[in-house]
Amino acid sequence: MYKDRIxxxxxxxxxxxxxEAARLFKNGMTVGMSGFTKAGDCKALPDAxxxxxxxxxxxxxxxxxxxxxxxxxxxMADAGLLARRMPFQADASLRxxxxxxEVMFIDQHLSExxxxxxxxxxxxxxxxxxxxxxxTEDGGVVPSTSVGNSASFIExxxxxxxxxxxxxxxxxxxxxxxxxPQLRPGREPIPVLAxxxxxxxxxxLLDAERxxxxxxxxxxxxxxxxxxxxADTQAISRHxxxxxxxxxxxxxxxxxxxxxxxxxxxxxxxxxxxxLESPFEGMTMYSEVLQDSAFELLDSGQLAFASASSxxxxxKMHQHFLDNIERYRSRLVLRPQExxxxxxxxxxxxxxAINTALEFDIFGNVNSTHVGGTHMMNGIGGSGDxxxxxxxxxxxxxxxxKNGEISSIVPMVAHVDHTEHDVDxxxxxxxxxxxxxxxxxxxxxxxxxxCVHPDYRDELNSYYTRACKRGGHTPHLLEEALxxxxxxxxxxxxxx
Amino acid sequence: MYKDRIxxxxxxxxxxxxxEAARLFKNGMTVGMSGFTKAGDCKALPDAxxxxxxxxxxxxxxxxxxxxxxxxxxxMADAGLLARRMPFQADASLRxxxxxxEVMFIDQHLSExxxxxxxxxxxxxxxxxxxxxxxTEDGGVVPSTSVGNSASFIExxxxxxxxxxxxxxxxxxxxxxxxxPQLRPGREPIPVLAxxxxxxxxxxLLDAERxxxxxxxxxxxxxxxxxxxxADTQAISRHxxxxxxxxxxxxxxxxxxxxxxxxxxxxxxxxxxxxLESPFEGMTMYSEVLQDSAFELLDSGQLAFASASSxxxxxKMHQHFLDNIERYRSRLVLRPQExxxxxxxxxxxxxxAINTALEFDIFGNVNSTHVGGTHMMNGIGGSGDxxxxxxxxxxxxxxxxKNGEISSIVPMVAHVDHTEHDVDxxxxxxxxxxxxxxxxxxxxxxxxxxCVHPDYRDELNSYYTRACKRGGHTPHLLEEALxxxxxxxxxxxxxx
Numbered sequence: 001m002y003k004d005r006i007x008x009x010x011x012x013x014x015x016x017x018x019x020e021a022a023r024l025f026k027n028g029m030t031v032g033m034s035g036f037t038k039a040g041d042c043k044a045l046p047d048a049x050x051x052x053x054x055x056x057x058x059x060x061x062x063x064x065x066x067x068x069x070x071x072x073x074x075x076m077a078d079a080g081l082l083a084r085r086m087p088f089q090a091d092a093s094l095r096x097x098x099x100x101x102e103v104m105f106i107d108q109h110l111s112e113x114x115x116x117x118x119x120x121x122x123x124x125x126x127x128x129x130x131x132x133x134x135x136t137e138d139g140g141v142v143p144s145t146s147v148g149n150s151a152s153f154i155e156x157x158x159x160x161x162x163x164x165x166x167x168x169x170x171x172x173x174x175x176x177x178x179x180x181p182q183l184r185p186g187r188e189p190i191p192v193l194a195x196x197x198x199x200x201x202x203x204x205l206l207d208a209e210r211x212x213x214x215x216x217x218x219x220x221x222x223x224x225x226x227x228x229x230x231a232d233t234q235a236i237s238r239h240x241x242x243x244x245x246x247x248x249x250x251x252x253x254x255x256x257x258x259x260x261x262x263x264x265x266x267x268x269x270x271x272x273x274x275x276l277e278s279p280f281e282g283m284t285m286y287s288e289v290l291q292d293s294a295f296e297l298l299d300s301g302q303l304a305f306a307s308a309s310s311x312x313x314x315x316k317m318h319q320h321f322l323d324n325i326e327r328y329r330s331r332l333v334l335r336p337q338e339x340x341x342x343x344x345x346x347x348x349x350x351x352x353a354i355n356t357a358l359e360f361d362i363f364g365n366v367n368s369t370h371v372g373g374t375h376m377m378n379g380i381g382g383s384g385d386x387x388x389x390x391x392x393x394x395x396x397x398x399x400x401x402k403n404g405e406i407s408s409i410v411p412m413v414a415h416v417d418h419t420e421h422d423v424d425x426x427x428x429x430x431x432x433x434x435x436x437x438x439x440x441x442x443x444x445x446x447x448x449x450x451c452v453h454p455d456y457r458d459e460l461n462s463y464y465t466r467a468c469k470r471g472g473h474t475p476h477l478l479e480e481a482l483x484x485x486x487x488x489x490x491x492x493x494x495x496x
Numbered sequence: 497m498y499k500d501r502i503x504x505x506x507x508x509x510x511x512x513x514x515x516e517a518a519r520l521f522k523n524g525m526t527v528g529m530s531g532f533t534k535a536g537d538c539k540a541l542p543d544a545x546x547x548x549x550x551x552x553x554x555x556x557x558x559x560x561x562x563x564x565x566x567x568x569x570x571x572m573a574d575a576g577l578l579a580r581r582m583p584f585q586a587d588a589s590l591r592x593x594x595x596x597x598e599v600m601f602i603d604q605h606l607s608e609x610x611x612x613x614x615x616x617x618x619x620x621x622x623x624x625x626x627x628x629x630x631x632t633e634d635g636g637v638v639p640s641t642s643v644g645n646s647a648s649f650i651e652x653x654x655x656x657x658x659x660x661x662x663x664x665x666x667x668x669x670x671x672x673x674x675x676x677p678q679l680r681p682g683r684e685p686i687p688v689l690a691x692x693x694x695x696x697x698x699x700x701l702l703d704a705e706r707x708x709x710x711x712x713x714x715x716x717x718x719x720x721x722x723x724x725x726x727a728d729t730q731a732i733s734r735h736x737x738x739x740x741x742x743x744x745x746x747x748x749x750x751x752x753x754x755x756x757x758x759x760x761x762x763x764x765x766x767x768x769x770x771x772l773e774s775p776f777e778g779m780t781m782y783s784e785v786l787q788d789s790a791f792e793l794l795d796s797g798q799l800a801f802a803s804a805s806s807x808x809x810x811x812k813m814h815q816h817f818l819d820n821i822e823r824y825r826s827r828l829v830l831r832p833q834e835x836x837x838x839x840x841x842x843x844x845x846x847x848x849a850i851n852t853a854l855e856f857d858i859f860g861n862v863n864s865t866h867v868g869g870t871h872m873m874n875g876i877g878g879s880g881d882x883x884x885x886x887x888x889x890x891x892x893x894x895x896x897x898k899n900g901e902i903s904s905i906v907p908m909v910a911h912v913d914h915t916e917h918d919v920d921x922x923x924x925x926x927x928x929x930x931x932x933x934x935x936x937x938x939x940x941x942x943x944x945x946x947c948v949h950p951d952y953r954d955e956l957n958s959y960y961t962r963a964c965k966r967g968g969h970t971p972h973l974l975e976e977a978l979x980x981x982x983x984x985x986x987x988x989x990x991x992x
Binding site for chain 2: 084098099100101104105106107108109112115116119120121122123184185186187188189190191193194250251252258342343344347348349350365370372373374375376380384388389391392414415416417419421424436437438439441442467468470471472473474475476478479481482485486489
């Protein structure tokens with residue numbers, strides 16, 4: 001049974017049910033699970049563990065790559081299983097518990113979690129649960145649609161449970177490139193010198209003694225839920241592409257640009273989608289997640305190669321990907337998120353990073369995470385890994401939200417994830433502000449002129465003008481700086 | 497004349513006065529000058545250029561390594577010479593003009609300025625002015641007490657002026673290690689694998705055609721103005737050292753620790769000074785600036801090796817350094833600030849980074865730069881380069897300023913330079929909060945308990961308790977969040 005999937009002799013005897021596997025967990029343990037932006041997450045253990053937590057005291061610290069699919073985070077949160085959760089999530093039920101202070105959520109730069117584990121700044125992983133498509137002859141674990149933190153979880157965990165997903169095709173084997181940085185001191189450089197370079201092994205080595213169980217599953221990743229482009233996201237895309245075209249025109253970029261990174265979500269996907277109509281050729285991606293747009297660009301031939309840590313697609317594109325996997329094989333690599341997001345590599349390659357802001361302020365500080373400055377949406381994700389070290393750090397957002405009741409550009413962001421130092425360009429559907437080499441006062445004037453919705457422009461201008469009279473390198477009226485957010489709390493509208 | 501200092505044949509004819517050299521500059525030019533934390537700055541051209549600017553329209557964009565000494569920034573600012581200034585400064589007169597909006601100041605991570613120049617995100621350098629102790633037989637420029645951005649300025653500038661400082665001893669030759677990252681694509685890893693590794697050349701290569709002039713000078717760097725330790729800085733030092741000792745005890749660090757970085761200033765210097773009484777041995781530094789304390793630790797033998805971009809000492813320690821330079825030679829290297837601060841190297845080596853906060857908030861967000869959220873003090877400097885990528889990122893500050901009228905721990909910082917993601921530990925004279933692996937609500941409880949001055953503890957507790965009732969991952973009362981700063985504006989006191 002499963003001879004093509006469990007190739008190391010003798011491992012079949014480790015097959016167990018999810019319920020049996022769940023009994024290996026003890027209250028208070030730290031658990032590492034595969035899964036990154038809904039791709040390659042465990043399909044069985046989350047439910048089985050939640051089941052146990054409903055009838056007995058079982059609270060875990062759960063660390064993943066990023067967000068899980070299949071409502072797993074919600075199921076586990078609702079069952080009271082999650083005491084602590086890191087480094088990212090995107091689930092409505094879990095979010096509610098985080099914001100109620102019932103689940104302690106540690107929001108992290110996605111490249112840093114396993115570094116913190118390795119350096120003992122976090123408690124060690126007791127059990128790792130990793131989705132795989134196969135275990136090789138020599139005990140290599142072949143991940144499925146994401147690598148995430150799985151390689152380091154397997155390396156560090158005291159025990160490992162493999163979820164062998166028969167619903168994931170074996171043809172995924174060979175897409176992955178597994179590399180884990182050495183311990184300090186004496187660590188070598190991460191040898192990625194080009195987007196398409198493979199530096200590791202196709203599978204994650206696991207000694208059989210630590211393999212505590214194999215659970216057979218057979219179900220799909222949750223499809224992505226990105227929305228189609230609309231007039232606003234198309235306008236944002238046009239502004240960004242026109243800016244990049246100007247950079248090519250000025251000789252600062254070639255028509256291949258530099259490796260692209262795009263954050264997850266509708267707006268970033270739409271910007272990439274817009275590249276289909278662009279004059280750029282021979283582009284590459286060095287990103288954390290590949291969405292539908294990346295495959296559209298691979299299909300069009302404009303994207304020569306894509307490197308990421310996960311593949312998160314709509315149902316239709318997912319099928320298209322599986323049907324054509326052999327065509328993509330030579331133009332695709334999936335890496336650990338520590339490598340896909342590593343500051344060393346991001347800076348060496350010089351990425352063009354396109355990420356989505358929840359809001360930004362007139363000086364270009366960005367809030368990526370906190371609604372109203374207090375309530376966590378998803379998490380900072382990899383945006384900081386990329387924005388800090390990119391050749392160009394671009395943040396995009398629609399100028400208003402909630403039917404215009406919220407302005408995405410405010411006097412002062414109510415929470416800062418990215419400081420002005422890490423933000424080169426901001427764009428909304430109204431226009432783009434190129435902030436490179438500008439002082440805060442210059443940034444403010446340009447952002448107000450180019451990016452703000454007309455309904456809010458006069459008031460923002462008034463704020464800024466009055467603040468300048470009071471002076472300062474970064475002029476503010478502190479007693480008014482957060483008044484737009486306060487007004488929204490009271491009136492459900494930022495409009496005056 | 498100057499045969500030992502100008503060794504390339506024929507270069508003596510390029511000697512000119514500072515006034516002659518100043519005439520090479522045109523209104524609107526971008527100028528790169530040597531100088532990092534007052535060390536190795538140009539001594540003659542700042543005055544000569546200021547002189548010109550007093551009688552004619554001459555406005556420049558001035559880029560340096562970091563701050564200049566000899567009141568040069570003030571003299572140039574007062575003369576109206578500086579239209580734009582980056583990436584750091586620490587001068588009272590210039591600060592005033594920056595905060596009045598008269599000089600456009602671009603505050604940058606110190607590792608990034610030359611990367612931005614190289615990538616054409618900033619306008620190119622027209623003229624570089626570099627202090628040197630010698631020009632070698634093959635045209636190598638030997639810097640003096642700092643390297644800063646000088647290597648890239650020389651590489652990129654259309655014309656170069658050398659200030660040959662006869663007051664700087666030739667024995668400085670050989671301390672420097674010059675390495676500049678390649679252009680993209682195709683850039684190689686930065687090959688620093690250990691603190692004491694040399695990867696480059698002892699001098700900066702300059703082709704004679706671009707050498708526009710040599711100006712002879714003979715004056716010293718400004719001495720550092722750090723204050724001696726006091727009871728508070730000693731208490732901070734004890735807390736940090738006790739924390740590190742616990743890390744050694746727990747087996748997470750060895751007695752050699754990991755390479756240390758310490759920001760410039762009195763508190764960081766005092767923390768390092770405290771290491772003289774510590775049990776740690778065989779320590780190393782990988783920092784941007786070496787202050788008196790680094791040489792005390794070299795003298796005591798506890799510090800095995802120190803790597804930095806500049807040496808900024810008190811008058812007494814400076815003389816001691818010069819008198820003993822041969823003893824230090826094998827244990828010291830000066831690198832370009834791009835390399836001393838490079839995210840790639842900082843993360844590879846796994847630094848223990850100790851930087852000073854102007855204020856931090858209950859969640860551990862740090863303001864390093866803006867007094868009252870609006871007025872620039874000096875600049876972010878290298879703190880972001882180090883804090884983001886360090887193994888341990890520690891921020892220190894006294895719990896109060898202005899005789900207790902200002903609390904350094906506030907509900908919400910009025911300006912964010914470092915987000916909670918990049919802050920592992922905070923310490924004041926009252927105690928230390930180890931924030932690793934904690935969610936914002938846990939961070940707040942610990943910071944209030946450990947670090948806050950008793951005069952402010954109750955009110956901060958009240959704020960936090962009331963904020964928690966309103967909910968959120970990062971609980972705040974937005975209408976009160978900046979009220980402590982507003983109160984200070986009105987009453988010159990944050991006290992209730």
